[in-house]
Amino acid sequence: MADHYDVIVAGAGIGGLCAALRARENGASVAILEKADKIGGSAAASGGTIWCASNTDEWLKVQPHGDMALGAALIDYFHTGIDWLSKQGVSLQARKEPNPYKFQRTIYQLLPDARTAMETLSDRFQARGGRIFTNTDLRGLLGGRGEPISGVQTAHSEWTSRAVILSTGGFQGNPNLRARYFGTQSDHMIVRGVPQNTGGGFQSALAAGAQPVGPFNRFYGHLLPAPPAQVGLHNFLKVKPDFSEYAVLINLNGERFDDEYLGDEVTCHTLVQQRRATAILVFDQHIRDNQAALSQWPAPDNDRVTNIREAGGEVIETPSLSELARTMTNRWHIPTHAFEKTMTEYAAACASGNGQTLSVPKSGGLIPLDTPPYYAIRTVPGITFTYGGAKVNANAQVLDKTDRPIPGLFAAGADCGGIYTRGYTGGLSMGLAYGLIAGEGAAQYARLSD
Numbered sequence: 001m002a003d004h005y006d007v008i009v010a011g012a013g014i015g016g017l018c019a020a021l022r023a024r025e026n027g028a029s030v031a032i033l034e035k036a037d038k039i040g041g042s043a044a045a046s047g048g049t050i051w052c053a054s055n056t057d058e059w060l061k062v063q064p065h066g067d068m069a070l071g072a073a074l075i076d077y078f079h080t081g082i083d084w085l086s087k088q089g090v091s092l093q094a095r096k097e098p099n100p101y102k103f104q105r106t107i108y109q110l111l112p113d114a115r116t117a118m119e120t121l122s123d124r125f126q127a128r129g130g131r132i133f134t135n136t137d138l139r140g141l142l143g144g145r146g147e148p149i150s151g152v153q154t155a156h157s158e159w160t161s162r163a164v165i166l167s168t169g170g171f172q173g174n175p176n177l178r179a180r181y182f183g184t185q186s187d188h189m190i191v192r193g194v195p196q197n198t199g200g201g202f203q204s205a206l207a208a209g210a211q212p213v214g215p216f217n218r219f220y221g222h223l224l225p226a227p228p229a230q231v232g233l234h235n236f237l238k239v240k241p242d243f244s245e246y247a248v249l250i251n252l253n254g255e256r257f258d259d260e261y262l263g264d265e266v267t268c269h270t271l272v273q274q275r276r277a278t279a280i281l282v283f284d285q286h287i288r289d290n291q292a293a294l295s296q297w298p299a300p301d302n303d304r305v306t307n308i309r310e311a312g313g314e315v316i317e318t319p320s321l322s323e324l325a326r327t328m329t330n331r332w333h334i335p336t337h338a339f340e341k342t343m344t345e346y347a348a349a350c351a352s353g354n355g356q357t358l359s360v361p362k363s364g365g366l367i368p369l370d371t372p373p374y375y376a377i378r379t380v381p382g383i384t385f386t387y388g389g390a391k392v393n394a395n396a397q398v399l400d401k402t403d404r405p406i407p408g409l410f411a412a413g414a415d416c417g418g419i420y421t422r423g424y425t426g427g428l429s430m431g432l433a434y435g436l437i438a439g440e441g442a443a444q445y446a447r448l449s450d
């Protein structure tokens with residue numbers, strides 16, 4: 001038996017670190033158990049842009065039928081959380097820039113980078129007497145199924161506590177769970193984050209009687225160049241072709257399959273259902289010079305096409321669309337006729353300015369492809385975190401199948417199921433906001449159950 005704590009937190013990404021530090025500030029003895037050999041999770045590898053929809057009306061534009069209480073708590077705690085981060089010594093700066101999303105956002109940048117911010121939180125937590133155990137992974141919960149949670153099970157020990165906060169970053173790294181929820185083509189997805197996030201929190205919660213909540217077919221991710229491109233934590237940011245809403249996305253049958261204008265964080269969801277979960281991104285030099293250039297953050301010279309080539313991704317470049325069609329047929333077996341039919345229909349929609357006439361309608365971003373050279377990049381969906389998981393309420397309490405809180409069980413960050421229903425309104429913000437809520441709630445629960 002390991003030591004006893006008021007609160008045990010599983011996972012030391014942004015959700016876990018914020019939860020643990022907040023619980024400690026509220027007087028609880030706290031330990032973080034972290035599966036990897038260092039703290040930080042995907043948060044430390046992230047771009048460090050911490051942002052949220054500016055208010056619940058903006059949030060609802062992206063999260064149709066979203067739970068207002070969950071959204072309001074996210075936005076409230078994001079705003080107070082920004083001040084709280086500053087007080088912890090985390091450097092951040094408000095950012096104003098052209099908004100690539102179609103709703104209003106409030107944006108800050110972690111400085112100098114996200115890893116430093118996570119290390120600042122970790123140092124602060126330990127300076128306040130918190131303990132961190134790396135190479136220690138949550139395998140299950142003690143209690144549950146009608147009984148209060150009383151601790152966690154790891155590989156070799158039982159750890160007792162009054163409350164547990166799950167913050168293990170979602171289940172995207174687990175091929176079996178991906179296959180169950182996204183189907184067999186999910187093999188082709190690339191995990192766009194740390195590999196440790198394999199659903200330890202979700203599965204432990206279910207075993208303790210938690211209620212699973214979707215949407216299980218949706219997730220936060222981006223298109224990534226398909227293998228043989230070498231992509232990973234070192235270059236995820238540089239190789240995402242996040243201008244797809246202005247381009248044409250076709251499947252291996254040469255057909256459009258979704259409204260590109262929704263953004264690749266949404267079209268990735270339908271892409272998983274396509275053959276080999278593969279899409280070809282088709283665009284021309286005009287789109288490369290204009291739309292692709294807009295997304296060249298973090299450095300202005302960060303040309304996505306060059307970066308994808310450097311990573312070994314397959315980029316076809318030809319002087320005409322018909323040659324693009326021929327080359328794609330020879331190299332990737334895309335049926336020429338189907339592709340040409342798709343492009344003819346697309347050109348007509350661009351000419352009329354009406355994307356609703358397309359077999360698969362497009363809601364905006366109609367730009368004719370008429371400026372050579374023409375490009376095609378083979379892509380697959382990258383998955384950063386899952387939207388489905390264990391159901392929580394706005395107090396970050398994990399709920400059972402009758403919607404009652406499981407006593408002593410909380411969740412933070414991507415382990416909070418059901419907050420996002422379709423689109424993406426920030427990942428770090430969910431860790432910050434629900435981390436603070438869970439930390440406060442768990443410390444209070446521990447105090448009251450003393």
Ligand SMILES: Cc1cc2nc3c(=O)[nH]c(=O)nc-3n(C[C@H](O)[C@H](O)[C@H](O)COP(=O)(O)OP(=O)(O)OC[C@H]3O[C@@H](n4cnc5c(N)ncnc54)[C@H](O)[C@@H]3O)c2cc1C
Binds near residue numbers: 139194233
């Ligand atoms: C390349 C990239 C860029 C990104 N850029 C941004 C951005 O600019 N802005 C933004 O808002 N979001 C961004 N994100 C998303 C953001 O990083 C995540 O949404 C956020 O980190 C999720 O927080 P979390 O605490 O839930 O998970 P994580 O930060 O991933 O932390 C989860 C932790 O749990 C640990 N763990 C997993 N399983 C177990 C277990 N069984 N027991 C114990 N520990 C476990 C993991 O090792 C990890 O340390 C980006 C992500 C990536 C990969």
